[in-house]
Amino acid sequence: MFLTIQLDDDSPLVEVLDLTQLFDPFEAQVLGRLHAGEELQDPQPWPKAELRFPSGEALPGCWLKAVQAVEEGMEHAQEPVAG
Numbered sequence: 001m002f003l004t005i006q007l008d009d010d011s012p013l014v015e016v017l018d019l020t021q022l023f024d025p026f027e028a029q030v031l032g033r034l035h036a037g038e039e040l041q042d043p044q045p046w047p048k049a050e051l052r053f054p055s056g057e058a059l060p061g062c063w064l065k066a067v068q069a070v071e072e073g074m075e076h077a078q079e080p081v082a083g
Helices: 019-023 065-078
Strands: 002-005 013-016 029-035 044-047
Touching: 013 019, 019 029
Parallel strands: none
Antiparallel strands: 002 013, 013 029, 029 044
């Protein structure tokens, strides 16, 4: 499956190499390969929150929700307690 980077309108495609990671809501990153230039790029981790479909549509929330909830919980746990 090919996705694009959300932050750049003219970004190259990222080939997702492990679809199981993409569909798993507990995985924050997916292993993918950037498709730019003529040479095959090395696989690298890509944050799912920064990816979108080539049409511009965001990834389904069910692919992201668990990781976002855990990250938000960790942020709240680190806030100082008033008292």
